[in-house]
Amino acid sequence: MPKHSMRAVTAVAALACLTAVGAAPAGPAATTTAATATGPAPRATAPPSSPAVRFVPGACPQPPEPIEALGDARCGVLQVPENRSRPGGRTIELAVAVIPALAPAKPAKEPVVFMAGGPGADTFDDIPFLVDSGLNKDRELIVMAQRGNLYDRPNLACPEVDRFNAEAVGLGYDAKQAEDLLLKAVEECRGRLTSQGVDLSAYNTTENAADFADLRKALDIPRWNVYGYSYGSDLALTYLRRHPEGVRAVAVDSVAPPQYATLPWTWSSVAEGIDNIFEACAAQPACKDRYPDLRRTLTEQVRRLEAQPLTLDVAPPGGGKPVKVVLDGGALLNLIVAYTPRPKDVPAALTELAAGNPERFAQARAAGSVQNVGAFAHGLTNSVACAEWAPAYAEADVLAAGRKAFPGWPDTVLAQAPQLPFQYPVCRLWNVPDRAAVQRVATAGAIPVLLVSGTFDVKTGASWAEEAARTLPRSTTVQIPGIGHWVVPQSPCAQRVLASFLDRPTAPPDTGCVDGLEPQPFTIIPE
Template sequence: MTLLTRAGVALATVLTAVACAGAAPAGAARTSGLPGGDAGAPVLTGHRPCPGQPDVTCADLTVPLDRTGKQPGTLTLRTAVYGPADAPRGTLLFLTGGPGQPGVPYVARMRERLPEALAEYRLVMIDQRGTGTGAIDCPDLQKQVGGSDTVAPTPDAVRACAGLLGEKRNFYTTADTVADLEDLRRALHLPSWTLDGVSYGTFTAGQYALRHPGRVRRLVLDSVVPLDGAGVLYEDAMRHSAWVLRTACREQSCGFDPAKDLAAVVRRDGNGVGVFNLLVIASIVDPKLDDPRFRILDALHASAGGDRAPLDRLVAGFADPGGEPAEDFSSGLHAATLCADSAWPWGDSAAPVEGREKALARAVRAIRPADVWPFERRTAGEQGIPRTCLPWPSSRPLPATPDGPLTMPVLLLAGDRDLSTPMTWARQVAARTPRAELVVVPGSGHSTQSRGDGARAAQDFLLR
């Protein structure tokens, strides 16, 4: 459930942190009306060239903080548009991940990844509420977890972030973002458009398509998050890690069973969360686990044999948030949205904090050990997603999604090595989508459009 692609940032962070730990580098505002438009329709204002991209137009969309009008205030969201309004195939809205990642800084990257498609489409990207130049900044939480899902923050850091937001924490659900996107469509005077989302962007894109099906021509979902908000205990990813490890071992002729080594290590050392975080981030930066700077398989095997130092250094390095600023990835927005949107063992986000821990413990005990092996069941309850939202104060939950499947043509992309959004989730969504096409990209991890095969599949679909 992480990002569009943080490979460059994550790689630099990991290498720096591992080295510091002693290892050699291994491994638009509302107006009274628009001429010829609807009174009160949203508009884009402040048009200017985007920094460093003179052929891309940045502009601002101003939206209400609270669409019921009970809480005053507005938010200004930065947008970017590349290409002509009369592009042959219309407009492509590309949605980044997190939740917490901005969109506008990634225009250049998407131009590189989807050049043939963008010769036919106009590209639009947006810094969703609480990200980018308008990022929620919770210093303690940002310092502890950065952009990680699986690193567990302290309860004090979570409560401090919620306190900083106060009642405003209720207005960062995906439904709020969906309403912002509909304002953006209207500001662009579009009858419909095509959506492409990566990771959490798949959830946003899917929620928009369910609420506004007549406005979506086609849909690309890359590294799929379940549309029902499930998956917060990460059982599917933990179980899939055995296959990922053993496949990497077979490809590298490693001569041992890394899944058994992992099982032995986490039961001996109680470091399941750290090792899981290592593998989840590796599915972004090193999905085949063959980068000689990391040597993850060898580190697991050495630790199982008694030499814990190489694995300990990797775990520490991959857990280091590396000083990532909130405008690059907002851990505060991540918490506010994730805690509101998800389906929890204790119910939805309106449930009182008292009793959540017991409900989580019951859910963890109900997990069959085989369903998370080579990890332990307790890893599911100790990793960062539930640990962030256990102390998060009661807040407004994500409104119910309209019934019915996605009805437009949908391409689902999954990397077979992805441990952030495991391919099981894409298969589940595909099974409930009448016009779905599922492409599993061999050897790929999280965010397949960051690499050749996933980008090729997306472009082929977009240009049909």
């Protein structure tokens, strides 16, 4: 993934980035204060019965690390109602960038609009990955921060949760102290946002989808293509179901089907991805010989660390002052889910851990102490997770799903949905209406859809794309071996498949490069 190496989405990115509370992607220490990180309160307007939707040109956002593609972009904000079910309510502003094609086609090709993962991740931070993947090679690329994201008004950042995440590396992953501190941070964030007048119930996938429908009309685009990954795939399929007009084609990557996106579902994705990593190791003779029984090794280490956690002083990657790190069973599992270490290093890291060397995992845990405070919209995450993923299930259902996925593991580990620890207590505090019946609906229709998955995806298991395709008669599913979450930026083959699909969505995409693909060799450590 471009410009920087593929960023590690750490303990928050559950249903893909499907992200919630936990450590946000590591980044430079923030200099922004809590007040500026949350952004100014949305402009309270007093429009007629239905606020007008309009695009207002303006300056592009200026991220701390400059994004070259924004230099030639047309930017501005989309003004939309905060809550479309409440006529006369206030208007919010969503940051938009239209990035020109590198080699404009004549006549111009239909643009592609991007729907980011999360929910809550900084959409503009993804632009270098999209450009390096060729999304704007011969067509415009349109990027809009989903409501509540960084550069929006309001921004539903929770610096309180970011600071908790930095402290949490020194606590047991599922410890009572961690739960208490997290709930305190969530309560403080909710209180601050609601005191600013934010309607937390309006930050959901239905409203997100309507925002993109309004964006197409506001930009006067007759037809466009849609590309979304992780939570963005949930959003893209919801958008296709609710607003099919003007959609030429839809590509989804690391698929989270709306009808299946629940907290218990995370366990089956984790089990599928880990099994695929271990099976790929067994298929490589050098890996199989060096690491003969990885499933047993993982189970043993989870049990051992949960019974007797390790407490270490470790410097974060890249250097810096050592921090206290607690490595228990829950932390071990969630580091694997977060791809720290990378999938190809997991067999080596587990074997080193079993031999008494926890360095790879401990340093990865220490990385969570470095937080980009205010960059992640935890408020959007919680509003989506608590309205759409949590309802109709309970803590007991998460535990049952965990026991099914990993029989014999400690219940203290299995009781927490991967990368979404303590989500049910969080949701009781967040207190938004149940939207499960509205959101958990399969998308159907005749518009062409491409579904791309990586076999090493531990967040959104590859098989879920096939489930989503069942109600999409003009769909194609493609699995890329040896790739984890967010496939296209990591795989030149997936980039070619996507480009082929966008060029001629009504024809079968060119998937020839997938034939014969195999995972890269795993890291082999000397005995």
